[in-house]
Amino acid sequence: MANRKGPYLCGLDAAVDVVGGKWKPLILWALYAGRTLRFGELRRHVPGVSEKMLIQQLREMESDGIVHREVYREVPPKVEYSLTELGQTLNKALEPLGIWGDQHMERLVERHAEKIGGGSGEKERDGVAAQSA
Numbered sequence: 001m002a003n004r005k006g007p008y009l010c011g012l013d014a015a016v017d018v019v020g021g022k023w024k025p026l027i028l029w030a031l032y033a034g035r036t037l038r039f040g041e042l043r044r045h046v047p048g049v050s051e052k053m054l055i056q057q058l059r060e061m062e063s064d065g066i067v068h069r070e071v072y073r074e075v076p077p078k079v080e081y082s083l084t085e086l087g088q089t090l091n092k093a094l095e096p097l098g099i100w101g102d103q104h105m106e107r108l109v110e111r112h113a114e115k116i117g118g119g120s121g122e123k124e125r126d127g128v129a130a131q132s133a
Helices: 011-019 024-030 039-045 051-063 085-117
Strands: 067-072 078-083 122-125 128-131
Touching: 011 024, 011 085, 024 039, 024 051, 024 085, 039 051, 039 078, 051 067, 078 085
Parallel strands: none
Antiparallel strands: 067 078, 122 128
């Protein structure tokens, strides 16, 4: 999926374009509360992300003005990442979504396991058990 970067239909469309995907919200969360992290530290805070994907996502977030990249001219080179003011406001907007996820995580995991496990021959749709064909 290519990033559109506008024109947008609404504010939600613009926000999803900036924070869409699996990794960007996790990167934002890792940099939460004014944290400044080096690349390796950031990678450890986002388990499962490849180096290539993390670099790509950070570049996109930097070009969107969400992440600040500070390069120190020393040997070996030192690079640190932090949230810009815009990134901090975006993280604040995502906070209720994270709280919702925490409150419903167990239920969501159970539902996911049911979908994968199946087993009973019945599928549940909208709270009503339906016999599968």
